[in-house]
Amino acid sequence: MNIIAILNHLGVFFKEEPIHQLQASLESKGFQVVYPVDVQDLLKLIEKNPRVTGVIFDWDKYSLGLCKEIHDRNEKLPIFAFANDQSTLDIHLADLRLNVHFFEYRLGMADDIALKMGQATQDYQDTILPPFTKALFKYVEEGKYTFCTPGHMGGTAFQMSPAGSIFYDFYGPNAFKADVSISMPELGSLLDHSGPHKEAEEYIARTFNADRSYIVTNGTSTANKIVGMFSAPAGSTVLVDRNCHKSLTHLMMMSDVTPIYFRPTRNAYGILGGIPQSEFLPETIHAKVAATPGAKMPRYAVITNSTYDGLLYNTGFIKENLETPFIHFDSAWVPYTNFSPIYEGKCGMSGDAIPGKVVYETQSTHKLLAAFSQGSMIHIKGEVEEETFNEAFMMHTSTSPQYGIVASTEIAAAMMRGNTGKRLIKDSIDRAISFRKEIKYLREQSEGWFFDVWQPDNIDSVECWKLDPKDAWHGFKDIDDNHMYLDPIKVTLLTPGMGSDGQLLGSGIPASLVSKFLDERGIVVEKTGPYNLLFLFSIGIDQSKAMQLLRALTEFKRAYDLNLSIKKMLPALYNEAPHFYEGMRIQELAQAIHELTIKYRLPELMFKAFDVLPEMKMTPHAAWQQELAGNVEEVPLQQMVGRVSANMILPYPPGVPLVLPGEVVTDASRPVLDFLQMLCDIGAHYPGFETDIHGLYRQADGSYTVKVLR
Missing domain, CATH: 3.90.100.10 (Orn/Lys/Arg decarboxylase, C-terminal domain)
Incomplete structure (x- = not known):
């Protein structure tokens, strides 16, 4: 829905009545008109409601300062300034980039002004929509009738049976109309990288600071295989992070290569640490090659950045010191790093290309940006032989790609462009830091135990916090300085049971119990370790969801302290084995599992x-x-x-x-x-x-x- 916000407290008839007429004309054209109470209310409306397509205000009262405030939040948003003919337009040439449209207060002009506003808001929507998505929408609106694949032709086949009709109604008509055949020339080709598909990948590359980008429609598992298939021909030696995703193991099973492994660290909590700097140095790699039968000097290296638990590398050190022509950062879990200054120097696309080297970054767009499942990207900095790379791309890409996934991946890039995207990531970071502080506050206020957070003592600065060799909180021994950094939006909570020195205590609460409790309340934990739980504060987590999580954690503490029965506290677990859990209470179960972990050390x-x-x-x-x-x-x-x-x-x-x-x-x-x-x-x-x-x-x-x- 198009929403026009009017900031108008004028109190004089010759200004009020033209605005009332304009409201009626806008509403007749399908706009919803709202009246913020003051400037702060207006700015919050713009921040929290992305369906606002324009702002009307009185130039005599608010002038240029308000334009700049709006621009800082959304530099593309149309601004409509009204003034009488005695107003002085105190505006400089440089300020015209603020996208301000000027009108006078006149009776009887509402329809003409509303028409011009409608044109401006349409231009705004055309501007913010990326090329492929725009072309796909246009194709759907034309309603062409095709005899080529897919056979359901806009969903008509589904509507020929009762079950199909239910399915069609659930998703709605546009989902089926946009599921089109690769035979449509006006949409170009994902496989040939032509037409709007090519424009989309160029648009994405500019957004993510890459020289070349590719849209992958079946996940980063496939993106990893594409990169590896091109970079590591049969008979070559590859350097692989031992903490790699299983897709890279599958790559090594598919391709006849000899692996040599980077050896990462790990702490007592089971949190995956980084690869020490020494592992990237030439002398270390030469020694590993000499010790591995059939190994040659490696030409391709892959590093997981960030780790599952949110640790980012100083990627500049890796890129400078690794003597391989192809360096691949598997960054499935951090597609947002290009949009906040705190990640500079900690991601693959940071900085300039390095002569003689190609740097890849594979990202799961659907994980921590907004895209459909399986939406992924490959970013490249440096020169590759594009025709050969595209053969590797086509080996793993369907000849019938789902255009909805393509469009959603491109839209994810569109959402990140400009001030709007930067604010989305900033809000995500701020929300995560606020949640961390709230956990610490509740821990200080609680009687007995409460959850803790895996983080430095001082988190007042908005940054990726360095794992300092002098600090004890991270639990890693003999780590390198200026090498690993904790991403603030990856929040790891700690449950009682393990001391800061990594030793098991006499009593404890295994994190799996908390995870099951949260799951019963509709909160899914990203990763559950023995005594830690990982939560991802992505752009999709708003304040209400953060508060729900806080409330659920306090409910767990209350229920645990009351020593409720398993049947009452964890009914789904109880139903899995009623005879076993009959009469058992939560503290008994927690201590029994804890003692088993003690037994096994x-x-x-x-x-x-x-x-x-x-x-x-x-x-x-x-x-x-x-x-x-x-x-x-x-x-x-x-x-x-x-x-x-x-x-x-x-x-x-x-x-x-x-x-x-x-x-x-x-x-x-x-x-x-x-x-x-x-x-x-x-x-x-x-x-x-x-x-x-x-x-x-x-x-x-x-x-x-x-x-x-x-």
Whole structure:
């Protein structure tokens, strides 16, 4: 809906009556007219209601200062200034960029002025809409009748059956009209990067400070494979973050490359740390190449930035020191870093291109910007052979891409442009910092225990907070200075049970209990560790959602302190195993799980499991080929020592591979197996607490098997 805001407290007839006539004329054209009470009310209306398409005010009263205030919030928004013919337009040539339209107070001119305002608001909408989306909207409005794919032709096929009609009504007509065939020449081609698709990718590249950008319609898992397929031909050696996403493991299974791993750190909470600076230095890489059979000097390196828990690198150091022609930052979780100064120097597209090197950044647009699922982007800084790169792109891209995903990815870029996008990210950062402070305040005010936050002691400055080697709060030992930084919008809450030194306390509240409690109240936690919970304060989290989370956390404390029954406090968990949980209370369950983690020495075991690497007997690609040939068998989990794993094995959370295809768990890497067994045992002891472990297969008797090569 188009909304026009009128800031008008004039109190004189010759000004009031023309405005009343103008309101009637605007409303007849479909505009909604609202009257803010003062300047601050108007500015808040613009900030909080993006459907405002214009502002009317009295130049005699407010003048240029108000224009600049509006411009700071949305530099494209049309401003309509009214003045009588005695007014002095004290405005300079440079101020005309403020998009001000001037009118006089005259009776009988309302229809003509409303027409001009309608044209200005239409120009505004045309200006803020990016090229592909604009072309797609135009195509839908034309209502063409096609005999080519897709066969449902605007949804008509769905409406020919009862079930299809329900489906059609749920999504609405435009969702189907915009699901068009790649055969439409006026929309160009995503595969050929022509027409409006090309314009969209150029628009995105300018927005994200890239030399070249690509829209990917099936997620960053695919974006990662496209980049790796182009940058690492068969027979090459690649440097891979051991904390990589499993899509990069799949890349190594698909392509015959030899991996060498960067070794990241980890603290007692299980929070993923960064890769030490020494791992990027030439002498370290040369030594690893010499120690790896069949390895050559690597040409492609991939680093996860940020880590799952919100740690960002000093990317300038990495780009300058890594001696590989292709450097890839898997930045799935931080597509917003180009839009706030606090991230400068901490993302792949920061700064200028480096001669002789290509820097990639893959981003999940749908994760922390606004786009449909599977919307992703590849950004490139540096020169690549575009025709060859596009072959890698087409290998992984459907010849029938979903145009709604393409448009939503482009719209995400449009939302970030200019002052509006900067304010969106600033508000997100401010909201996260405010939430952090509120948790600290509640902790100080609470009787007994309350949640804590994983962060520095002083968070008054709006920045990415440095992990200082002198500080103890982060729990990482011997870290590099000016290397890792905590993103303020990634909020990790800590539950009782572990001391600041990483030692388990006598009593504790496992974070999984809190996560289940929140889930029952419609709040989904991004990641649950043993005694920590991760929340993402994206642009979609408003103040009401933050308050709901605070309220739910205080409700958990109250219910826990009252020692309510599992049946009452966690009914979904109770229903999974009523006989087991009958009569059990929350404190009993919490302490029982906590004592199990003490028994297994969880922090120590988890640290060792991710600190030691299994031995690579063959590449992931070679192991996968063996599995495809059927040269595999299933064995009990405890019998995998000394056997070559056919699959990757990774527990969620955190979704980081423990064992890769072609690797062998040896006596030296036995903690890997012990950690997996502990996760299985917790699930066996307490129904509903099973860990999702990719690569382990649960049998009918509750035991687990793995696939190994014969």
